[in-house]
Amino acid sequence: MQAAPAPTRHDQATRLLHQRGATATPARVRVLQLLLAADAAMSHQSLQQAAAAGGHPFDKVTLYRVLDWLAAQGLVHSVAGHDRVRRFSLMNAHHAHAHFECGVCGRLFCLRGSLASATPELPPGFVSDRVDITVHGRCAECAAAPPASEASEE
Amino acid sequence: MQAAPAPTRHDQATRLLHQRGATATPARVRVLQLLLAADAAMSHQSLQQAAAAGGHPFDKVTLYRVLDWLAAQGLVHSVAGHDRVRRFSLMNAHHAHAHFECGVCGRLFCLRGSLASATPELPPGFVSDRVDITVHGRCAECAAAPPASEASEE
DNA sequence: CGCATTTTTGCAACTGTGTTGCATTTTTTC
């Protein structure tokens, strides 16, 4: 028999929560599942839509609270994009990483690799805790697919 | 007689606008004056308060529109802080510079100096336009003045 | 289990930043 070899997203999510000794509430598990499946950081709105599409919409406030809780636990982190919307993604091992924000579709990606850049010179008295690096540009999809329909202007 | 040797902020602001061949409207001049006098980037709110304190409050929408216009002209630039609020400051010569956001008072400063950091490695197909670097920490004032009243815990 | 305590959840109302529509005023153009 082969009953165990499929570690579902649900299982992964539950495990992450139990590792922290926290109760695996449905909302938390569901949010983590969605984040585990995501290829880019997700906004509150996209999480709500994804959950609703799955037939289990969550309450707006509950979702905000779950996200805040997950961030406080260090399980996820959030980045505010240019549209002033926070996007959330799993906090993976690599503690310091840069981000990429696509100016076309607005998606935000966590980049792998160390960001060895030296801290810029600070004015006297200033204390640095952390350096955030965000690359702006076009993601692979948007770079490959121009705005369509434009062939005469060049 | 010595009537000319005082280049006021008002004059500087007006000059900046005339250089662009733009009309120096009162709102634009006033916003530029405030930004010229500021030591940190200013939010819409702080600009409104500063203007109101000076006895000439501006209309909320007009201020937003002036800021958008100034940004479109390249005279100012805006950065969204962790609180999702945009802060504006004069666009000085140095085209690429890093920013500093104080986690205590929330103020945002433009840092001088080139930010020579190499672009982080991007996934295949991704195109980089610009790299934003923001240092998070405590500004000189906040680093010097601890939250007060705490002397027994250490 | 039975019951008190703590944690989560749900809903409504609210805050704050920023936008849109439209009418009025000011500036520029001819």
Added chain:
DNA sequence: GAAAAAATGCAACACAGTTGCAAAAATGCG
């Protein structure tokens, strides 16, 4: 000076996120 364009003011709106409070789980303990 009149027509056209640019700038302003006000009200209503959009939208991310928060707060207060009560109902519903989950937990702890005898």
